[in-house]
Amino acid sequence: MALLHLDSSAHRAAESTSRQLTAEFARRWLARHRGAGYRYRDLAAEPVAPIGAAYCALGRRVEQHGMAPAEGLIETAAERREWALTRELVDELLASDVLLIGAPMYNYSAPAALKAWIDRVSFPGVLELADLRVVVVTACGGAYETSERDFLTPYLRAYFGKQGVVNLEIVTADRTLAWLVPGREPDRPAAAESLAAARARLIHLADTV
Template sequence: MPALLHLDASARRTAISRELGAAFADAWRAEHPDGDYRYRDLAAEPVPFIGEGWTELCDRVLAHGNTDLDRLAELAETPAQRAAWAIVEPLLAEVRAADVVLIGTPMYNYSIPASLKAWLDQITFPRMSLAPRRFVVATARGGAYSPGAPKERFDYQERYLRDFFAGHFAVEDAVFITAELANSRQDPALAHLRDKHDASYAAALETARRLGKEY
């Protein structure tokens, strides 16, 4: 049975990244009526930041040369390590149960929200692999950061996530669905770019619906 894990990280309930993620998820669920769909709102119910017990678990993973995610629980010995594992286990289980991981996230201050970073930290351990799971990121940016844009070099959102997925999860083919220039909806200084935003948003929405059917 196909399985989709859907995450949202925007603090804004009406966020474009949430709209794009919902469009993908709705199309996926229509295509897979018997599929397993799970949703987690990282902004409404934040994942705790990692603590010392989590760092000790990572040390034990390295010391024991363990790359088997099924054996991580065996390495939690102290109360602090077991408490850390109690947070990690359900989060990691959700990811491992999914065929597709869909992440809706805005760009905040050139990067990702702290809520998403906290989730990534909790589920990540040395030398792990989540391949062949497919990662789809539905994202919105206030400005323009795509290749060739004047602010391209400030993109620490897509570049960071691509590198993270490849380096930590062995997932090299993450797909990004992006709407740019979202701030043209509010900022008078960007109002002249509203048409470009509308086109970017429409294209992203169409892509989200199409990929939801294909995945």
Template sequence: MPQLLHLDSSADPARSISRQVTARFSDSWHAIGTDHSVIHRDLHLNPLPHLPTSALHWAPHLRTSEESVDAAAEALQTELIEELISADVVLIGAPMYNWSIPSTLKAWIDYVHVPGVTVPFDGDTAPLVGKPAVVVTSRGNDYTPGTDAASTDHATAQLRQVLEFALGMDVRFVPVDLTLAPRVPALASRIPQARANLEAAYSAADELALLLGGSSAGQE
């Protein structure tokens, strides 16, 4: 049964652009067949606690003798990692907040990026290599390559570093720029482009859901 892990992190459940696009992907995934399941984790409505100790950054066998870990925190980390590993495809809604990612999404990353468990350190521990991930990045301004603001998009760079380079996942980004055009007077002239960007993101979500959902089904 192909399984999608769907993560949302926007603090605006009602009007969020990233949530609209991830919902479009999830709906397209469901539409492939009744066997295509979805685990939805809303990191804003049900935020994860921050790591209670830096010891959780390491696999149990890599912790020092002085480091102790609360059993409940370790159980939560195990749950999150197993949930990630078991998914055939991972979908992440990552709006840009202050040129970076929401703290709720960062908390999830801190739980699942673990040398010796999900990241190679003292052995071949790389269970996520090649796993498809789709990241919907919604940005208020225009951050496309070549624009003046492009170098300040730290959200995409951070997620690429963690998901692609560290965890080894096969990451596809679906950017949606100019989401603040209807709200910010200085961007009002670009409202048509904002609408076109959203439509392009919807189309990309549909295409990727069909592509990756079909590939996952073929691997069963």
């Protein structure tokens, strides 16, 4: 068994709800799976390079050749560099049984740091994720139960669904700004409830996933 743990909050751990919750999940899951593989990436502190022209040129060639392996289609040094960056992340993902992602909501959607990782690992023809179990922890300053502005969870569901993932859990802690922003004090009981529910759900998932 192997766990790949990604965080993408730009906040430090002490100020980040998603970082604290993913860390709790990882600790508990690893205690249950002694000897399991564990890889950690802090996508905010060590960003994955955004894809460039060489990545796209190689990807187009792979598609043009009916998803032939990229290695045999590389034409330039820039493509070789892009492929090396991509391959490392893809291999790390394919070697994992469980993918844990901390994904704060930034401007109604995913942080650019996480999106850069997603764009890179989604190279044409390389992902086969049907057996991957995915746990995503989202944190947002507001609440979106009755709002149509949540583009984060629908996006992640659509993305992992398209990749063949059937075992996807998204756990959300909302109203996190109730603890910080003046005037939002009335939201604190609901924020505390949301955090407690997220924590309980993650404990359950760490014991079962």
